[in-house]
Amino acid sequence: MTQAQQTVNLPSSVFTGLTEVSHAAATGNVLGVVNYTTECTDPRVENGLLTLDLHMASDLGEAFAEVWTTTGTVETGEHHGVVYAHDGEYLLVAGRIAPTGRYTEDTRAAYVAALDLMDGLGYKNCFRMWNFLNDINGDNAEGLEIYRDFCKGRAEAFELFHFGDKEVPSATGIGSQGGGIAFYFLASRSAALTSVENSKQMAAYHYPRQYGPRPPKFARATYLAGTHTDRRSGQIYVAGTASIRGHETLHDGDIEAQVRLSLDNIEHLISDENLADYEITQGNSLLNLDNIKVYVRHRSDIPAVRRMCEERFSPNARVQYLNVDVCRADLLVEIEGIIA
Numbered sequence: 001m002t003q004a005q006q007t008v009n010l011p012s013s014v015f016t017g018l019t020e021v022s023h024a025a026a027t028g029n030v031l032g033v034v035n036y037t038t039e040c041t042d043p044r045v046e047n048g049l050l051t052l053d054l055h056m057a058s059d060l061g062e063a064f065a066e067v068w069t070t071t072g073t074v075e076t077g078e079h080h081g082v083v084y085a086h087d088g089e090y091l092l093v094a095g096r097i098a099p100t101g102r103y104t105e106d107t108r109a110a111y112v113a114a115l116d117l118m119d120g121l122g123y124k125n126c127f128r129m130w131n132f133l134n135d136i137n138g139d140n141a142e143g144l145e146i147y148r149d150f151c152k153g154r155a156e157a158f159e160l161f162h163f164g165d166k167e168v169p170s171a172t173g174i175g176s177q178g179g180g181i182a183f184y185f186l187a188s189r190s191a192a193l194t195s196v197e198n199s200k201q202m203a204a205y206h207y208p209r210q211y212g213p214r215p216p217k218f219a220r221a222t223y224l225a226g227t228h229t230d231r232r233s234g235q236i237y238v239a240g241t242a243s244i245r246g247h248e249t250l251h252d253g254d255i256e257a258q259v260r261l262s263l264d265n266i267e268h269l270i271s272d273e274n275l276a277d278y279e280i281t282q283g284n285s286l287l288n289l290d291n292i293k294v295y296v297r298h299r300s301d302i303p304a305v306r307r308m309c310e311e312r313f314s315p316n317a318r319v320q321y322l323n324v325d326v327c328r329a330d331l332l333v334e335i336e337g338i339i340a
């Protein structure tokens with residue numbers, strides 16, 4: 001077989017209750033567990049499992065775990081403050097930056113540690129990043145918004161690793177209820193990776209200066225396939241998506257219109273029309289989106305948001321609603337998901 005024909009198994013994730021992690025783990029080898037819970041802690045290896053606690057829930061009733069499984073035997077370790085698990089094909093890296101008055105340097109250092117690990121262990125295809133920022137719209141000690149401060153450190157780290165804009169992974173950069181900045185990344189060794197943009201949105205890495213000293217570096221989605229020739233049955237990791245057209249926030253103050261545009265943005269992003277630029281044809285619609293997280297700024301908006309989402313998602317889709325701030329002060333909602 002040639003390299004191009006070898007098929008790589010793709011990773012999978014499920015949402016489960018915090019206490020049912022071991023049950024979910026029985027379905028495969030666990031790469032790691034991310035708890036969306038009531039406090040943030042440093043990532044750790046616990047009973048052989050990479051575990052990261054994020055402060056994303058107000059009480060335990062809202063908490064859930066995201067369990068990442070794979071097919072190979074998992075090994076764990078620690079590298080310059082970041083914790084990792086890998087199985088020869090996939091790598092999960094998790095880190096946390098303690099609260100500080102200026103995040104640029106610490107973000108750059110933590111990202112450098114994670115990117116260096118990917119390089120060193122040979123997982124060169126980073127396909128998804130999640131970042132959780134406490135007080136994301138607040139100012140740092142120098143009056144720069146914490147999200148923009150973070151974006152600066154991230155851009156500097158990517159630059160050090162010569163990450164071309166077209167190679168950036170899809171990401172989420174969202175608020176959290178505490179704990180500084182926490183993050184986790186997924187990378188693969190040999191699965192085929194394509195970074196995808198949305199033809200109706202400006203690439204985030206081209207956002208103008210009005211959004212901060214360095215633009216956010218992420219792709220709107222990443223397409224991950226078991227072979228380099230598969231353009232029909234890969235996974236699509238949809239980045240956090242909001243009510244933005246071009247580079248502008250639309251529908252300031254109107255939650256329903258923001259939900260509608262966020263959903264329309266994802267619908268277009270995953271459509272064959274948008275994916276034609278990448279020669280991907282999958283016939284996807286919102287009905288194929290799963291493992292969805294819906295981030296809502298005001299708790300009182302959650303019932304309306306849920307109603308609107310339920311009209312457009314599959315009734316079988318796994319969806320979690322979280323009450324946190326969003327990366328621009330005028331954004332009320334953001335949605336991400338996976339087509340697996």
Ligand SMILES: C=C(O[C@@H]1C=C(C(=O)O)C=C[C@H]1O)C(=O)O
Nearest residue numbers: 171172173216218240242244327
């Ligand atoms: C909503 C947007 O950006 C958010 C911020 C991201 C980041 O900084 O990594 C990624 C996706 C979204 O969570 C957007 O700019 O469209």
